[in-house]
Amino acid sequence: MRESIISLGVILAFTPGGWGQAIDRQVLDQIQDATVFVKLNVPHVGEGSGSGFVIKATGDTVLVMTNRHVVVPEEGELPEGAKFEISVVFRSGTPQQQELPAQLLAHDGREVRDLAVLEVRGVKLPPRPIPANLTTAEADFYLTMPVYALGFPRGRSIQAVVGNIKDNPAITVNPMSISSLRKDESNRLARVQLNGSAIEGNSGGPVVDAKGRLVGVIVSRIRGEAVGFAVPPSVIAQFLDGDIGGYKAELQGLQSGTATVKLEVRLVDPLRNLTGVTLRYVRQSGTPAPAAPDDRGSWPLLVNARNVPLVMSAGSATAQLSLPVATDEDRKLMMQFVLTRTTGRILAGKPTVVDIPKQPGMIAGLATEPDRPRTVPKWSCEVNVAEGVKIKHHPGGSTIELPAGVAMVNAPQFKLFNAPSALVRVDGEFVAMVEISNEFDPGGTAISTPTGRRFPITFQGAGLLIWQDEKNFIRLERCKGSDGGIGLIHRVLVEIYKDGREVTHFYSKEIPEKPVILAAHRKGTAMQFMFAEPPGRLTVFKELALDFNPSILVGISASNLSKQPLTAKFDKFSLRGSGGQDVPAQPLALTRLVNTGTDRRSDGTLVLEGAALKVLKATAGTAEPQTNMNQYKGKWSEDRQLAWQPLDKGESLTLEIPVDTTGKFEVKAKFTMAPDYAQIRLAMDTRPLLNGKLMDFYYSDVRPARLLSLGTLSLGKGKHRLTITVQDKNPKSRGYRVGIDEIRLVPVKK
Numbered sequence: 001m002r003e004s005i006i007s008l009g010v011i012l013a014f015t016p017g018g019w020g021q022a023i024d025r026q027v028l029d030q031i032q033d034a035t036v037f038v039k040l041n042v043p044h045v046g047e048g049s050g051s052g053f054v055i056k057a058t059g060d061t062v063l064v065m066t067n068r069h070v071v072v073p074e075e076g077e078l079p080e081g082a083k084f085e086i087s088v089v090f091r092s093g094t095p096q097q098q099e100l101p102a103q104l105l106a107h108d109g110r111e112v113r114d115l116a117v118l119e120v121r122g123v124k125l126p127p128r129p130i131p132a133n134l135t136t137a138e139a140d141f142y143l144t145m146p147v148y149a150l151g152f153p154r155g156r157s158i159q160a161v162v163g164n165i166k167d168n169p170a171i172t173v174n175p176m177s178i179s180s181l182r183k184d185e186s187n188r189l190a191r192v193q194l195n196g197s198a199i200e201g202n203s204g205g206p207v208v209d210a211k212g213r214l215v216g217v218i219v220s221r222i223r224g225e226a227v228g229f230a231v232p233p234s235v236i237a238q239f240l241d242g243d244i245g246g247y248k249a250e251l252q253g254l255q256s257g258t259a260t261v262k263l264e265v266r267l268v269d270p271l272r273n274l275t276g277v278t279l280r281y282v283r284q285s286g287t288p289a290p291a292a293p294d295d296r297g298s299w300p301l302l303v304n305a306r307n308v309p310l311v312m313s314a315g316s317a318t319a320q321l322s323l324p325v326a327t328d329e330d331r332k333l334m335m336q337f338v339l340t341r342t343t344g345r346i347l348a349g350k351p352t353v354v355d356i357p358k359q360p361g362m363i364a365g366l367a368t369e370p371d372r373p374r375t376v377p378k379w380s381c382e383v384n385v386a387e388g389v390k391i392k393h394h395p396g397g398s399t400i401e402l403p404a405g406v407a408m409v410n411a412p413q414f415k416l417f418n419a420p421s422a423l424v425r426v427d428g429e430f431v432a433m434v435e436i437s438n439e440f441d442p443g444g445t446a447i448s449t450p451t452g453r454r455f456p457i458t459f460q461g462a463g464l465l466i467w468q469d470e471k472n473f474i475r476l477e478r479c480k481g482s483d484g485g486i487g488l489i490h491r492v493l494v495e496i497y498k499d500g501r502e503v504t505h506f507y508s509k510e511i512p513e514k515p516v517i518l519a520a521h522r523k524g525t526a527m528q529f530m531f532a533e534p535p536g537r538l539t540v541f542k543e544l545a546l547d548f549n550p551s552i553l554v555g556i557s558a559s560n561l562s563k564q565p566l567t568a569k570f571d572k573f574s575l576r577g578s579g580g581q582d583v584p585a586q587p588l589a590l591t592r593l594v595n596t597g598t599d600r601r602s603d604g605t606l607v608l609e610g611a612a613l614k615v616l617k618a619t620a621g622t623a624e625p626q627t628n629m630n631q632y633k634g635k636w637s638e639d640r641q642l643a644w645q646p647l648d649k650g651e652s653l654t655l656e657i658p659v660d661t662t663g664k665f666e667v668k669a670k671f672t673m674a675p676d677y678a679q680i681r682l683a684m685d686t687r688p689l690l691n692g693k694l695m696d697f698y699y700s701d702v703r704p705a706r707l708l709s710l711g712t713l714s715l716g717k718g719k720h721r722l723t724i725t726v727q728d729k730n731p732k733s734r735g736y737r738v739g740i741d742e743i744r745l746v747p748v749k750k
Helices: 025-034 136-140 233-241
Strands: 035-042 046-058 061-066 085-090 098-108 115-120 146-151 172-183 189-195 206-208 214-221 227-231 243-255 258-268 274-283 306-309 311-313 316-324 332-341 346-348 352-355 361-367 381-383 390-394 397-402 421-427 430-436 458-469 472-482 489-498 501-507 516-523 526-532 539-545 551-561 566-577 598-600 606-609 614-618 623-626 641-644 652-659 663-673 679-684 708-715 718-728 738-747
Touching (some): 025 146, 025 206, 098 258, 136 233, 189 233, 214 233, 233 243, 243 332, 274 311, 352 361, 421 458, 430 551, 458 566, 652 738
Antiparallel strands (some): 098 115, 146 172, 189 227, 206 214, 258 316, 274 306, 332 352, 489 501, 652 718, 663 708, 663 738, 679 718
């Protein structure tokens, strides 16, 4: 794993001491010779490092296996246009060390693999390879089995000192044991769980048994725990045998009941083992449901399917399809990729249901995450960006930085609604999804609320926020915390607020501290909450009936109730409507989730939001906040106003105007104009404003009026009364309504 420029993933080294059978000295020497130090250099940015091992040698050309995350920076981590260079050090830290440039031959970024193969030319005395495509050893794996990890923990921070050699580290060999064999949904080995403590630098290195057979490639660990994971030989073998790394399809046109589809497939084939790629497809109604895969991961071939051979070129395969789509039944297909290898053996992929759309564009069912372009997330608003908070967006994701020791959370029981968030408005049904990939470190020392009361827990969390208003919202978070009496617990949390109180919350069981995918699906009045550890399948954590407004805000949010800072990482955020379409981001004039109603400008101006003003008296009708004003032309403060609905002329509304310092002020106001709005007069503490002039707020559609100057008054510190009296209405108006957007008190300089 790279130490400096990339902080994704994790890297392992292991505590001294051994278990059981010792590895033979001659075998160990060979494995050490084949283990290499991998370096990633980004000019003018920095350097990172990891480990790898030789899997094939032909003359002076060798192939090296490592982790993808060691040698491929994620999008958004590097400055635009930055290039990176890979080099491999053979026999690192010895007088015989040799450093050579490497070419990235193939890589697969899927979480279940995270593998890459490098090609290096000009190697002196190439090491004897560690066979990486043998699966027979997996049958011999057992719990507590002694194994050995080789690599370069901490990279160059632990340097060799051999004569004047100080540039590259010497190899580290550490004994471990197998603590668990993790299976996937098809009951195939997906991860080898290892018992050992963790240090950065070993990612990509080999784990072998006492006979020198490959047990796996180190890939990740659980932070703070003596638990690590390795990619097993069977997964490595499938990667080396050749596979599909990603694919996408575009519906280019529709004519006379025929759809023209362009299909592009990215191949992962480091050893050039693939000889053919075929797409099989059939109407879903014309084939039985697919059965389970065999022990090699190959699925049964679709029955009654048509074959379309793809045209292969370097690293890819393409095809142009003509599909009959005369009926809705024709559009719903079952598709399957079939790979043929040099041995003649075929691998049939998992059949997938694909709906051919009715409009040209990308086909959702024929696209995989690795090939989707990463774009900078678009949001309607960023809220609660207080001092010490930074929200950044990059291709594929966002980060939210929270300071240490400042209580930031959305929780009415603590009288707080200040968790920094990035949100977008969505109407109706939706599916929201995000991966939380950061680490949490809330510590064990609690901090205090703004009122001075000590929090009962330490807490750090990040995830999805579903927001109607301060009385009705949902937090779905990956989180970690402690009550001081127990260890730090890492779980998934759902916390639901209705009518201003927490009606329920749910915690998952404790989960490994690694990236977690969170998802929320609103369908009608039902809300499903899901999570998964990548690349696992999302499972429903909880489903409830929730009658929230059709139009709400959805997005990402981070919380911190600890003495430690938090950098929350949000990857692959998506928000789609009921038809699978992306939700557009319409700008919202929203800077705080809950507006206190008072804002002090840098020039001393006191801005009082109309919707937050206290109503002292209404002689008739109701006066209450009206939200969603963004549906009309123009902009209202926080997209809301105070709406008063008297039924006739002569009625009055009295509002409280708090003034925090004595002085002379120019009183300004913004009202709303609409087809059913009234003619009014204003007074402050019985003193007429605007010299008692009549103000007419009729207009043919709904829009904010211009900012009006109502006159200059001397006001003492304390609470004052603004009275609005309905005098009449414009002959064209349909009613006597009044809308107040904001009141401003501008200090008058002497």
